Amino acid sequence: MTIIQRNTYVVIFLLFILLLSLFAIFAGEAGEVKVSHVQIEKGDSLWSLAEELGGDQPQEQWISEIMKMNNLRTAQIKAGDTLLVPQEQLEFTPDATQFAGEAK
Known part of the structure; x- marks a missing residue:
């Protein structure tokens, strides 16, 4: 078995964290006030x-x-x-x- 197959939950968790981080970065830029x-x-x-x-x-x-x-x-x-x-x-x-x- 590969590392990804053995640690499916860890990989899914890391992808979820990555998506949340990207969302937070782009959401912050949209709310900027001139x-x-x-x-x-x-x-x-x-x-x-x-x-x-x-x-x-x-x-x-x-x-x-x-x-x-x-x-x-x-x-x-x-x-x-x-x-x-x-x-x-x-x-x-x-x-x-x-x-x-x-x-x-």
């Missing part, structure tokens, strides 16, 4: 940024995600800081909304 840098100006707060950039997302949830992305322990930020913000949130500007047929 980020942009936002320069904090005097008077900015996470709450004001959440109102401006958070879209329909609840402010507490947006602030929590930004704090995790930027390794912040508190919600305090100061002028001159740079924060990472998901890029799709920067593309949302409620003032730029246009309806069909409207001229620019």
